[in-house]
Amino acid sequence: MTRTASDFPNDAIIRISNLDVPIYRIFPVWHLEEAVRLRRAVLVPPRRWDDPFEVVGNAISVDCQDGPEIINQSLPQAYAQCWSLTEESDTLLRAYSRVVKDALFGRNTSPRDEGVRVRSTPRKLLGALKRGTPVGLTGEWFLGAVKYVGRTELLQELANAIGAHGKRVFYYPANHAKLLLLKRSAFSHEAEVRAIFVQHDTDQDHDLLSIPLDPNEVFDEITFDPRLQTSERKEREAVLRSLGYSGSFGESELYHRTLLQVVVSSPPKE
Template identity: 40%
Template sequence: MDLLPINGDPCRFAARIVDLDQEVRRIFPLARLLDAVKHREMALVRPRLWDDPREDAPSLCMLDGRGLNPAKGQHQLADFLAPAWAQCWSLNPGSDTLLRAYSRVRLDETRRNADRLNEGVTVTTTVRHLLSASEAWHAEGADAHIVAGGVEYLDDKEIWQRIVNACNGQHGPGFFQTVQGRADSLLWKRHYFAHEQEVRFMLIGREWSQDQSVPDVRLMPIDPDMLFRSISFDPRLQPFETKEREAELRDAGYKGEIRSDQSYQGMLGLLEMKKEWPDP
């Protein structure tokens, strides 16, 4: 694919994703998921709101042209970057590490979760479903490109070297004024986070003047029953509270599949013996 200018016609594609039908998952805060289902819209946020302070690495760089002849001084690379909003999903099939990172369960004396505000809910879909869900929005709100991309985990030095190479390459800093360049800048992440196996669903603004304020959140209309393949509640909840959560989700309007997560279910093994054994 040729490099597409940011201010060109809106485009929509997947990058560095081998199988568009592979299941991806995301742990939504309970309240946000209920809002998403009820209002039938999903929020994408600016990278600066994410926990990692080194997200969107090019936005942290200064171009130093003092050694040129004639000298150009210094200029922030951020001025070349179109605003972007994203939502993070994961190829990780599920782990205790991710569950505890994005969902808090602290049972009180009544066996209820005392930290409902930080309780998470696991939602599954596919990249193909995400791109399909954005089709109608893309047709109506063509102020942004849409890219679903697999995150590439790199050493810090490699991330900075890629930025240097791009800025000194054929397109110069203008590389980041292409859709692919801007998408790449949001798909380079430190090895420190490699366990997340992240896939990012991104909106990249097409026309945004430097003096125009940029909202921190963009809302995309969705059909939850079409987009979400399944929903599972935190497996550490007690059964009675899981039933209450299911009722809330149904009341919000969700008609799709709700899966039972057995990750914290106790087990008892029955071993068939083939020979006698001594009594204990």
């Protein structure tokens, strides 16, 4: 029987109360074009991320009565894709999208480094990922909001989990997913939401996890970098149409120049 988005187990959704809230992801433009052309989503192992605390579960030293012991070095592989609850952010846009304008024509000289924002919902995203899971790949899907904590609190959360469930606590997929939803407070501006797949089989280890997915069913809107000229944006839209995208395009006003008009009730004083 085909499962639907309403079939999510109780522990599959973590710290998200509304499955239809908008979520956003800034893709490299070439990555999005490939996702539309190939109709697939790509998830990566957390070990590829820069933050060293993202992979803390792969090597935790636990002080036992007979001395320290390293745990979690052979966890089943996990894969994730990061989204955000933040609709518009100058910080996120500049972190994931590069626009360097030509002095004469004003066009972007680094189009390959552009980012493009996609809007979806937790329900659509997780439902599509679950339906697209390849036959023979066993594991569990999760989608949750990242919890931002200080370094000391993060370590305390790990200690509490190990104390409550034992040294194999993170071999349980739900606990492994919760570990991947802890992040230090310095990153809190990201307001991150993560789709996570935790494998059951410890013998399978892929560099990437590719899941069949129809962008027209999952993406509610696509918005290009607002620093682009209108002609550039139209060119990008035409490319995605030619690759099969039939959904909506948005337009950000983040950098639109505006004439500020102020109404006062009496003449200003000299």
